[in-house]
Amino acid sequence: MTFLTKPVFSEAKRLQPVWTHRMLKLTTVGSAMLLTACANVQLPPWAGTSNSSPTKTSQPSTSAASTPAAQPAVSRPIASAPQLAALPYNPAIESLFPDPTALYATPGLGSNRQQFSTHTEIATLLQSLGGKAGSGYQLGAAAIGTSQRGLPIQALIATQGQSTQAMTINNNGKPTVLLVGGQRGDEPASTEALLAIASELGQGGLLAPLLQQINIIIVPRANPDAADTASPVTADGTDLTHDHLLLNTPEAQALARLMRNYRPAAVIDLQEFAAGGAFLQKFQAVQRYDVLLQPAATANTHEFINKAAREWFSQPVRSALNQAELSNEWFFQPSAQPGDKSLSMAGLGADTLINASSLKNSAALLIASRGSDLGRMHIQRRVHSLVIAATASLRATAEKSQNLKQVESFVSRDISALACRNTLAIQSIQTPEQHSIRMLQADSGQEVEARVDWNSSLRIKPEQTRPRPCGYWLSSDSGRAVDRLRLQGVQVMQIAEPGQMLADSYNAARSGSSSLVLTRGAIDTPVGSYYITLNQAKAHLATAALEPDTPFSYVSKSLITSPADIGRVVAPPSVVFEEEME
Template identity: 40%
Template sequence: MPRLSEFSARRARAWLARGALLLLAACSSTPLPPWPEPSSQSGKAPTAGAPKSPAASANARSKSVPAPLGQAGASQVRVTPVPPSALEAQAPTAPAGAATLPYASAVAAWFPDPGTRYDTPGLAPARQSFTSNAELAIWLEKLAAAPPHGPTRVKLLNLGLSQQGEPLLGLLLTQAKDTDIASLDASGRPTVLLLAQQRGDEPAGAEALLVVARELAQGLLEPLLARIHVIVVPRANPDGAALGQPGTAQGTDLERDHLSLTTPEAQALARLVRDYRPLLVLDAREYPALALQPKLDGIARYDALLSYATTANYPPFLAKAAQQWYYEPITQALRAQGLTSAWYYEPAAQPQDRGIRTGSTLPDEGRNVQGLKNTVSLQVAARGSDLGRAHLQRRVHTLVTAVNSALQSTAERAAELEQVRSFVARETRAQSCRGELVLMAEPTPAQQDLVLLDPRSGAEKKLNVEAPSARALRPLQKRARPCGYWLAASAERAVERLRLLGAEVLRVAEPGTVLAETYAPELSAGNDAAPAAPDKNGATAAAAAAAATTDLAGQPGTGTVPPPALRLRRSVIDAPLGSYYVPLSQSLAPLISAALEPDTPFSYYSQRLVPDLAAVARAVAAPELVFDDSD
């Protein structure tokens, strides 16, 4: 039976001079790729070009601009505009539904339909509803059943069932020798996962991914499959889509369920990511155009809001890759299509706060969870989740353009991205038992210039607002990084979820002991007993973070009670037969700590997956335990 010392033997020596890229590369058998020279935008957040007037936008669109599936660049992988049989080209027209929009026609004039028209069941000209779940299934089934197109193989993936029994479907597109996971791994090509409609009231993402799936299977995106595999999940929340609501059938926000995995939809996506190990996860979303109108009397101007993982302990090299190899090329691709973009924002949670938030920093959101799985995790949100079918062609066009750019970036930099991920995984494993981990962090104070549109005149409104930066976090709560975590046998629900996330969890086969730190409620004032090993910066940061979160309706709070302040007590504890050990000498260590450090609002203890504080402890030294190798 394997002993824990096997894990210790795999730990690499500490990295020195972390800021020196060449030295880091020299310390590894798999060096980091040479980083490209920074562009003129590197080192700061890329910003969209100054928005043009409606007339200027129309003039720009009248020029010869390639369709989004025909972006030309330095890539050796080139595709051309989809022929009329797939995407019927037409001149820009007045946006559909403009007469019923909650703002003046002068605002609508900023958002003409694209010069390329997309066709899916939900995009039919006289259609009043979006693609139904049945139509989506037929679309994917036809693509999977079509005769082979050269070396391309297409497989329908049945990922499970939703809360109401709807099939959760995906499509695997590859030019590997076969569609099984072993064949994909043997090809040496990375996998990309494209997700959409995790929130049921954001339909444009599903329509866009149906277009992308078709063009990968039998269209002009197919050449990309010579370098990458792609999995497309157009509708992750079919119940919410059918009901026209953001949450699942039971009202859960699927976007915030990727750590606790309480819903079958989140569990299905977790299994998919665990089994196929995508290098890039892109979530195609929408954002409400009218969200800031009550506070700032303005309508959203940007066609797309972009972001990547912004949570504590996200590897900085992955953030750098997301910024330079994806964020910047996507903004350039959008700009080439006459589309504007900016970093993601949403209204501040408090009604009296006229500022904005720049995205969640908590590790329970899908974007951040996937990032802590050592992927480049992107979110692209098109403008208009609250506009019905208005500007729908433009919304789809925005997402197709962004997805195409991300696919090409992955194809072009596949080898470099794999090197970065390999380096990050080794460095993460080597940090076990050493240094500190950040349990809670918050955005740093900042301001941002925001462009909105006057809802009556359509004129631009340029505002400077408070916008704490989610890309520059400051720690609220730190703790020494343990060697691993012991879990009681009663924490089997937590064990199940950790394994769904892809973590290695070992079952104790023979009774033993662990030198550990256990958790206890912080002593109250007046108690003269001395606490052991208090947290840096205080565990009360968890309550502050819980108050800063919002639910699906934009209201404060997450529905969980802020956990109590805790203190640590060091002792030797028993590890009985049937209990568990979760080593941190694995690449998912930051995600494991996010789940198992109990005094945060998103922890498995706060979410009642760990039954009590006595069921979890921090191992401060690598224990000599015997594990069940058949578990």
């Protein structure tokens, strides 16, 4: 059915997680309880179809976790203090993070276990689930790529139907949700949580009934090399969490290929954050929150994709965490400057998994649990936090399955229609605000509330704009960039006959300057060069990669070696492409 108008957003029921006391399986409640609504939520109207001015959303509740009566939260200025010792920290703090009543029993969480789940154990568990699918369901384990050291990157693909092949899943009329963990090797709770969730997709599992509404893909460990050494980076030293635009690593390429083939409507990135680290040194305190949340935020993401991430995913996840008495806030991190006590939400670069996914028109959410610097301390609570949040995301996808399909159709058409029109945000900045957060004093364990300078990603402001082109011309020497764009699912056409295009060319402002100026004129387009039209759904991913004067573009990162190899085409071209030839 062709979707011709703006999506209609109707009243919806919010689902809540239910957990019981048992090992390995998350709960024994049946599918009827799983799909029972606990509250009605009226979504506000989604006005407008432009990419500007995201709606401001409410702050997450910070009162989910109860505070002992002897240590009430107080508001006070943050005093300076001598540098504190590394973790472990005050035992009073540890007591505030008890294990959940229901303990998880993935391979890496066994009693007296020192090592987290191994690559072999992950592969064995995912393979075994294939034989546990219910009638009419398919659970397929697959290696989606290989790490730099030759380890397979494992995924579980779950669907109701006859096949887990991409074409079959893409044509079954249900949205797909992708959950990714283990991008960093020192964040083990994300992997263990996804293994626990995967176990509930088999016959009789809590989450199996969701496959009636959605398809689910789980990548429990995206960076297997790093897990061996608890390293935050890949074998070649790349931070995988910031390689989802350039795709320099085989790990990022594997995830991009998976997304290109399966086209997820929602992407959930599970990570962990440090309980102490720079936060401890700056504030003489440790993190209070169990979970930090960050909806995707980057320039040119469609307004409806932003709203879906915030209203259809962030809000239900917060509600589920609050119900489970797990404290939560928006994601934040300290400044890298020693004397700067401001806090910032995750950055606006298009190079993270959630931000790159939002430019592919997927609603995307980062969910981070407290504890990347804790080893095995509080591991059951950390896993529990991520299981609660990720399960709420799956339920939100199921509840909004038809709405997500409508949004996908509308956004694809709307973005395609913007080619050659309006303006494009080249760079955007966060909005400075004041914000209150809670923290735990490292010396006493007392909970305090502090008012801090806060850079928000919920409302971003364009800092540099220019007219939106019709597309981009790339020289025949840009093959590496073309390969990466195609891996992202961007349509790239190769020119079959020589011609010309009206384009803005980039030139240095002056000799030796890094600044660029645009010069308009006809450019030659020889056989073998390329054209990327912006009349396509992933147009804004292409602009993030191809506008040269951004810190994460293919030019600034030398994937395209010279600004002379690229032109901003400002009129629909009349050239012959290979695809058009008989």
